[in-house]
Amino acid sequence: MRNALINWLMHKAEICDDIFLITGDLGYSVVEPFAETYKSQFLNAGVAEQNMTGIAAGLALEGFRPYTYSIGIFPTFRCAEQIRNDIDYHNVPVVICAIGSGVAYGNLGYSHHAIQDLSLMRSLPNMLIATPSDPEEVIQILDYQFKNPAPLYLRLHKAGEESLLSSCEEIQPGKLQKIWPIQNANVDDPLNKTCILCVGHIACKVLELFKANGLPYPIYTVPLWGGVATKYFSQQITQYETIITVEDHVLEGGFGSYTLEVVAKYRLNVRVLPIAFQRDVVGKAAKEETLLRPLIADLFSHLESIVNKVHT
Amino acid sequence: MKLTTDIAASKIRELSLKLVHKAKASHIGSALSIADVLAVLITSPDICDLRQPQDPCRDRLLLSKGHACVALYSALSLKGYFEESSLMTYGDDYSPFMNHASHYVPGVEVSTGALGHAMPIACGMALAAKLRMQAWHTFVILSDGELQEGSNWESFMFAAHHDLNNLTIIIDNNNLQSLESVDSTLSLKPLDEKLKAFGWAVYIVSGHNHNELKNALTSAKESSKPAALIMLTTKGKGVSFMENSVEWHYKSPNDDELSNALGEVVLP
Numbered sequence: 001m002r003n004a005l006i007n008w009l010m011h012k013a014e015i016c017d018d019i020f021l022i023t024g025d026l027g028y029s030v031v032e033p034f035a036e037t038y039k040s041q042f043l044n045a046g047v048a049e050q051n052m053t054g055i056a057a058g059l060a061l062e063g064f065r066p067y068t069y070s071i072g073i074f075p076t077f078r079c080a081e082q083i084r085n086d087i088d089y090h091n092v093p094v095v096i097c098a099i100g101s102g103v104a105y106g107n108l109g110y111s112h113h114a115i116q117d118l119s120l121m122r123s124l125p126n127m128l129i130a131t132p133s134d135p136e137e138v139i140q141i142l143d144y145q146f147k148n149p150a151p152l153y154l155r156l157h158k159a160g161e162e163s164l165l166s167s168c169e170e171i172q173p174g175k176l177q178k179i180w181p182i183q184n185a186n187v188d189d190p191l192n193k194t195c196i197l198c199v200g201h202i203a204c205k206v207l208e209l210f211k212a213n214g215l216p217y218p219i220y221t222v223p224l225w226g227g228v229a230t231k232y233f234s235q236q237i238t239q240y241e242t243i244i245t246v247e248d249h250v251l252e253g254g255f256g257s258y259t260l261e262v263v264a265k266y267r268l269n270v271r272v273l274p275i276a277f278q279r280d281v282v283g284k285a286a287k288e289e290t291l292l293r294p295l296i297a298d299l300f301s302h303l304e305s306i307v308n309k310v311h312t
Numbered sequence: 313m314k315l316t317t318d319i320a321a322s323k324i325r326e327l328s329l330k331l332v333h334k335a336k337a338s339h340i341g342s343a344l345s346i347a348d349v350l351a352v353l354i355t356s357p358d359i360c361d362l363r364q365p366q367d368p369c370r371d372r373l374l375l376s377k378g379h380a381c382v383a384l385y386s387a388l389s390l391k392g393y394f395e396e397s398s399l400m401t402y403g404d405d406y407s408p409f410m411n412h413a414s415h416y417v418p419g420v421e422v423s424t425g426a427l428g429h430a431m432p433i434a435c436g437m438a439l440a441a442k443l444r445m446q447a448w449h450t451f452v453i454l455s456d457g458e459l460q461e462g463s464n465w466e467s468f469m470f471a472a473h474h475d476l477n478n479l480t481i482i483i484d485n486n487n488l489q490s491l492e493s494v495d496s497t498l499s500l501k502p503l504d505e506k507l508k509a510f511g512w513a514v515y516i517v518s519g520h521n522h523n524e525l526k527n528a529l530t531s532a533k534e535s536s537k538p539a540a541l542i543m544l545t546t547k548g549k550g551v552s553f554m555e556n557s558v559e560w561h562y563k564s565p566n567d568d569e570l571s572n573a574l575g576e577v578v579l580p
């Protein structure tokens with residue numbers, strides 16, 4: 001995903017000299033092509049996220065299109081007040097790019113786990129939340145924001161993610177993108193009253209398992225969402241009786257929490273089963289796959305109970 | 313009548329006092345200590361050319377110490393950016409003239425209030441001017457107490473590293489912060505040496521002497537480095553019973569106090 005970002009920036013900078021990439025001294029072996037090709041549109045702000053974020057706001061106020069780049073929670077939590085007051089309140093089109101979503105940096109420990117970032121960022125009134133699940137969605141999100149200038153939080157995994165061949169329809173805030181099954185499901189089948197909504201890279205894990213086990217439930221990614229998209233999102237989910245949300249984030253304030261809020265706000269007759277990290281993930285350092293295992297186990301447990309209910 | 317710096321400073325003090333009295337608001341001491349530099353800035357287009365709020369060639373003036381907004385609002389009112397009647401909505405429910413600097417007011421570049429925010433934004437603006445080879449200058453007015461925020465020092469490093477000599481900061485060094493003196497809370501000394509060590513040109517001036525301010529600002533703009541004016545000021549300047557008192561960081565003048573204060577600041 002980070003390569004998709006840099007390639008997109010390279011392409012866009014060629015035709016738009018307002019594009020400006022600022023890194024907080026991260027992006028080794030990623031940002032160099034941009035830095036070398038577009039020297040005057042690149043800045044390493046050093047290990048100083050508050051300043052980096054304020055500079056991005058200042059540049060945006062002067063008509064630039066800045067992209068701040070860092071990993072984990074560094075471009076969000078350290079400079080949360082700059083994002084809140086300087087970017088979001090002034091409604092300037094800065095894209096905050098965070099690499100290493102969830103527990104992508106699993107073994108590096110809690111300091112590098114981005115598991116509360118959605119909660120922080122989605123409370124900001126102008127901020128769109130972007131949780132791409134594959135490189136194609138990254139590109140679509142960037143295209144969308146470029147055409148619709150506004151603050152955006154772009155939560156990226158790392159590199160090497162496979163394409164999920166999502167429906168590739170034009171992305172809109174609140175829109176679901178179907179990744180499984182590709183063909184239309186039988187709507188009369190009671191199992192199709194249930195769907196899975198994934199945000200971010202975890203969609204790949206869920207899809208792998210569904211493919212391997214031939215599970216029939218539809219899976220969607222939700223690449224772009226936030227406070228401004230609740231109505232459209234509610235219209236998309238209302239056809240289902242049960243929605244399972246899956247995210248590599250804590251429940252509090254994350255995507256499952258967002259879905260529950262939307263269901264409550266629009267009084268939908270939809271049951272939401274949110275799958276998210278429990279607090280016991282805090283302080284555990286392990287491979288990403290290991291740390292994600294309880295989430296996948298929870299997903300299967302929910303699915304089993306739904307199947308049992310349908311057959312009894 | 314020509315708006316001289318003396319008249320402007322007097323009017324800024326008068327309007328600021330009336331505003332905080334009307335709204336029963338705080339921070340009059342902080343506003344009075346920057347009245348003189350604002351008077352110099354708005355009456356000296358050769359130093360700070362504010363033109364019109366949206367003019368792309370205007371100089372940018374940012375108030376980092378957003379709690380002193382009444383002084384800025386008053387100064388912008390004297391520039392004719394809005395009617396005095398609009399200014400007098402200050403403190404009313406839903407007024408754009410909020411009790412901290414508000415970008416909904418014409419001429420206020422950015423909303424501030426949380427300290428340590430304007431410096432990074434100003435660095436972004438000054439960088440933008442350099443990148444686009446534009447001649448406008450960015451000014452930031454900071455308090456001394458707010459220099460305890462680390463974000464400012466990130467920006468000080470950045471501005472010098474990137475040769476932002478189109479950036480001038482004005483530090484309101486009145487040596488009083490929220491509870492007591494800056495020296496006794498968390499000393500900045502030696503502030504001039506620290507800024508010089510960070511790569512800045514430093515000018516120490518009396519913050520209430522208009523000629524000294526003009527000369528220092530002119531030199532600052534010509535400097536090859538980003539420039540800092542350490543402006544020695546008196547909090548509450550111009551109103552004897554408000555001067556150098558923490559009390560007037562919070563207190564709002566009652567009717568008698570307003571009358572006495574206006575008697576001291578309004579020119580005959």
